[in-house]
Amino acid sequence: MNFGRHNMSDFLDPVYKQTFRHTSSHIMAHAVKRLFPEAKLAIGPAIENGFYYDFDYDGTFTAEDLKKIEAEMKKIVKERLDVERFELPRTEARKLMEEKGEIYKVELIDELGEDEVISFYKQGDFVDLCAGPHLANTNMVRAFKLTQVAGAYWRGSEKNKMLQRIYGTSFPDKEQLKLYLEQLEDAKKRDHNKIGRELGFFTTVDYIGQGLPIMLPKGAKTLQVLQRFVEDEEERRGYLITKTPFMAKSDLYKISGHWQHYRDGMFIIGDEEKADQEEVLALRPMTCPFQFQAYLQKTRSYRDLPIRYGETSTLFRNESSGEMHGLIRVRQFTISEGHLICAPDQLEEEFRNSLDLANYMLKAVGLDEDVSYRFSKWDPENREKFIGDAVQWEAVQDTMKQILDHMELNYETAIGEAAFYGPKLDIQIKNVFGKEDTLITIQIDFQLAERFGMFYTDSDGERKNPYIIHRTSIGCYERTLALLLEKYAGALPLWLAPEQGRVLAISEKHADAAHELAARLRQAGLRIDVDDRAEKIGKKIREAQMEKVHYMMIIGDQEIENGTASVRSRLHGDLGSMDVDALIAKMKQEVRDLVTR
RNA sequence: GCCGCUGUGGCUCAGGGGUAGAGCAAUUCACUCGUAAUGAAUAGGUCGUGAGUUCAAUUCUCACCAGCGGCUCCA
Structure with missing residues (x-):
């Protein structure tokens, strides 16, 4: 399928828009191949606000290279090249790409299923393996801009080679491009990382370190107001509070599975080589194993359930150095943490209650219109990331799906995004740059109770493992503050404003x-x-x-x-x-x- | 951790192989003011840190630290 012509309203159609951007990425790849013939093509899809193409190229593309590529793209547009589709049998397709030295395309062809059609798109002397569709002629892409270069791993795995990714955006005319770029500039003015520092909400200090912001009096005041609000509401909803230690011996995390599955994310204190002679401790990355210890202090009956533990909990996660971002990704943060320990027949109601609480919080701070739901499942293809067996995982996910469907929740499904111990519902939000992050999460855990020997005596006299819901009510305070600063461009609602x-x-x-x-x-x-x-x-x-x-x-x-x-x-x-x-x-x-x- | 960009007084930024400038902020003085910037003067920087090249480095090179945009990861 080709789109032969367009008018303004076409661009509002997501399929057309995607096609437009995809053809834009081909034009860019074409230009790159003309200027840098040794660059090898990887993949080049359309994305939300534009497109990118990944190249295997020794060296890096500089800002000047981008200008040259843009100039070459203009030529390709002016050449009015028809974009033509053709198909080839597998062996010939493979041969064509091998001749051109496109090793990544060969790899892609080899992975296509037996019954799949192998199609190419050609514009002038440029040929690319591609499912399409595309615009009919390069001349249709009238306005574009290459925005940045970044490194990206082939197939998204850090084990693979890092490729050079060029990002760009394109529009049917210059006006729309200009408008988009202006909107982008305006959005940047709301960036919490800029505005939060300017307005004195927080700062960072080289001597302290990455991902360790200092909350200044204004930021700390807003967080305090939020925290009091959350704690009061949780108390009304039957939560018991705990206050648990910030660190524990490695033994605790070995039971929970963190030691095996979350170790890279933990700050470990002490020398594991000498574990038989001295203590090895770790700062807590999550609160669960600590609150479980509170549950374990007594024998529990089905009459005691559900038990709802809440804690304003400071956590420590050793994020990779390139990951930290303002208040959104930090190494120490405070979360409205909670664990609901319940019998199977209470699971749905407690899950509903958790979501209701989360939505109540979102509405209170005014972010309720800005979130989306994500059902995060495990990945059966990637078993080492998760504990427990497949049958149980699938069963719990089915249960969770039923709960979500009963609530008539509109959600997306994400494979492989589950916690290592169970599936979760994530409440997602986008920052000012359009990057999505999890604000709130509600997780069903069918495994850790057994690991920790947590039981309750049921009405039939049997000892059973409870379900555990891990949940936050407003997420992590720092991240929430960041999103609020961006939403309100620094002018927080009166009840949250540090200076009213x-x-x-x-x-x-x-x-x-x-x-x-x-x-x-x-x-x-x-x-x-x-x-x-x-x-x-x-x-x-x-x-x-x-x-x-x-x-x-x-x-x-x-x-x-x-x-x-x-x-x-x-x-x-x-x-x-x-x-x-x-x-x-x-x-x-x-x-x-x-x-x- | 990886790729790229950046790092000059509290803030925003200019400059550039011969030891630095502007505006705002600060301090002092004058003015004592009615709904989005009163004026003048003063003070403030070993140019992110450490090495190297050089007669000489803030400027060039390297490493490290930190900030930003991506990738992987994740609240």
């Missing part, structure tokens, strides 16, 4: 009155600062606006005389003079409305 209001003194002689007003507002439970510098009011307002302070209370002679405050809203400007009690009531009402929206 600022009292601005008109001149220095009003400083005392400003401090008195601030004290009164703080007494009412509001988070208030004072600006009593010898600056003009315009400057103080400007700075408060830029620092995303929601309410500015301006204090001068008039207000002192009348016992009022002149209120300015960050969003709506001057609100005029207000009675102080009315202001307090207004702000507190706004906080309530936002939390319980």
